[in-house]
Amino acid sequence: MVADLRAEAAIEPEAPASKATRETQIIAIYGKGGIGKSFTLSNLSYMMASQGKRVLLIGCDPKSDTTSLLFEGRACPTIIETSTKKKLAGEEITVGDVCFKRDGVFAMELGGPEVGRGCGGRGIIHGFETLEKLGFHDWDFDYVLLDFLGDVVCGGFGLPIARDMCQKVIVVGSNDLQSLYVANNVCSAVDYFRKLGGNVGVAGLVINKDDGTGEAQAFAEAVGIPVLAAIPAHEDIRRKSANYEIVGKPDGEWGPLFAALAENAAKAPPVHAKPLTQDELLGLFKADATGANVWLEPATFEDMCGKDYAPKPSLEVIYDDA
Template identity: 80%
Template sequence: MTQSLRDEAAIEPDAVSTATVTKQTQVIAIYGKGGIGKSFTLANLSYMMAQQGKRVLLIGCDPKSDTTSLLFGGRSCPTIIETSSKKKAAGEKVGIGDVCFIRDGVFAMELGGPEVGRGCGGRGIIHGFELLEKLGFHDWGFDYVLLDFLGDVVCGGFGLPIARDMCQKVIVVGSNDLQSLYVANNVCSAVDYFRKMGGNVGVAGMVINKDDGTGEAQAFAEAVGIPVLSAIPANEDIRRKSANYEIVGVPGGQWAPMFEELAKQVADAPPVRPTPLTHDALLNLFKGDAVGRGVVLQPATMEDMCASAGAAPRQSLEIIYEGV
């Protein structure tokens, strides 16, 4: 198993396709902290776009494979990685119908990921996109391709769209809490880094989810120089329907105007180069009592570590068994 994992990690990804683009498609990667509401946002956004007559492909790139669950009413669809493994074992090829499914005009698929402890999630993302290219990804005729990426995993596979210019722009989803804005700031840092390296991906803006009106996410967006595309309120009706796998971005519904405006903003917002914050600047967006400022870091001593004032220091972390 150890050697297998090492061999897998050593495999370099295929070169980026240089084939002629046959259709102008906006490829948009959405990043955010796990549980912040990316899947909720994307399921409703993609549904609204499809009802507006757009051809939309939604690709879940989160190992939890929960992107499409809301779209399909709680049903999980076979993932690309799982299907590819089964087909390969059976000596068969993967077809579009094996991994891509449709609801009310929205095309959707999940990349998936390895089982816990049995592989690298980022490597799974890379393998998934390589398979998509073999299935003709660059020739598909969509107006929008929306990629749902976990933002608080920093290995290379999850930064693929930014590092390899696989998307034109990034959207971050966050809330008025430090952890989600920390992740959003990391994504902005990645975009800024690869722009320095000659990349072209920019951040189109931020979606504030579960907005309680305290303003930290709005202040963050202003500080890094990106617009707020939408502020989805912390509302019980939205929470309950989302928990029941219901789409709320339905034309004519209570929340339709919000997602109609979001669809417009996502389509029109230009990608910009953000100015990521230092950690201290990020903390300064919050009240002191909310983030624990004023706490002094007290260095530990060897006596503290050994729980004894007279303990002799150990020379290594090697465990020594008496009498052996």
């Protein structure tokens, strides 16, 4: 019997069955308000899901419009609003209260305070704290896409960059100075936190409403990031997106464009972009488009006082040099 027990003990046990875990890519997308981040992300997330990926889209814009195109214009209950209502009712918030899905895409909105009644950045922080309570770090996705305003510079909107909450950043811009100014600011923020020991990098630029003039392409080359996709300023895209219609479907006219964007967004490494100075940024555009031909003429005290200004005698006592 002792020999039998020893023989049984010598048998190596089978490895315990374990669930394969994904290495989730968390990508924060930044850009100027109105540049088309929501359009880009809704179609990108839809294409990724169509390719068999598990995708979570999180809107981090106080306007709560990131998921509107995905849900054909329907408003998505926000985490901040829902958690407030649940707290007042003495109830716990659940994933099903704030996360919704369509054709394989999981989506939610953080939301923000009412106009004039709070800080949008603090709303972002509160939203992520709620996500952690809901088990965010245990969720199993291939990609988590975060939509952030790039022209709001307070700390809450820089949270993913400052705290290494994402691996890389994608900026959305166009061939206009304001959107590239915002894109350059995002590159500056990434550069700043990398110098403090951060690990987030810039994966690239998505050019939206591309009219072929080339300023956005020149910007990407100047800061050292790739162009992940150039979405043309096409009437069909404009009309369909205005009607809350997804254009990034595999069998659609624009399917190959968003399939390429999905591949590029997934494979692009986080690089150390080199932000431009204001003069370098203006240099990407023609002088008549940026005011480069305008000179700054200093104002005088007489200008500030108006045409009726009469100089008053000074009462200052001036002594001759001894």
